[in-house]
Ligand SMILES: [Zn+2]
């Protein structure tokens with residue numbers, strides 16, 4: 001799996017606890033660190049989005065790291081490969097062959113694989129708009145998962161930045177248990193709709209707070 005396909009903030013659940021890995025960029029010239037926001041979810045349940053929200057109504061967004069020139073900040077951009085890529089992955093999963101994209105199924109039992117890939121295929125077939133930056137919904141961005149990402153950022157003339165990984169920076173209950181999770185939820189066209197706030201373990205649901213992109217970029 002190419003390194004950039006790793007989630008930017010990944011929780012690995014084991015025995016009810018979570019280990020978080022986080023990736024960030026550092027400018028070689030001025031040593032400033034840029035931390036991408038945490039990845040979010042598509043809402044794939046029946047509209048409108050409302051609480052209590054079940055985890056089955058969420059689909060983790062496939063993303064690539066980028067620099068948003070409108071927000072002047074590191075961001076995540078949707079990673080939307082052609083429909084045929086999703087069809088091929090679904091076909092392989094149905095035969096019990098592990099795939100890495102759109103979701104890593106190498107840890108699944110064969111009968112589970114197709115069920116993991118299918119929601120992504122359904123989402124991709126219905127998706128109309130091209131990829132958007134998930135900070136503002138715009139398209140004025142530059143990908144950072146390229147060989148030598150050059151970046152001219154504010155207050156620094158020779159921005160050459162490199163990716164770094166930080167693993168195991170957190171170990172404890174999953175997000176939304178001890179503090180509000182604030183994980184973004186977008187609709188299937190990439191529009192920001194809400195944040196996940198609190199996870200209620202007893203009924204396996206989330207509370208949410210409605211949200212939308214900053215108004216300055218709505219005319220994009
Ligand atoms: Zn710099």
Ligand SMILES: [Zn+2]
Pocket residue numbers: 068069070071072075133135136137138
């Ligand atoms: Zn932006």
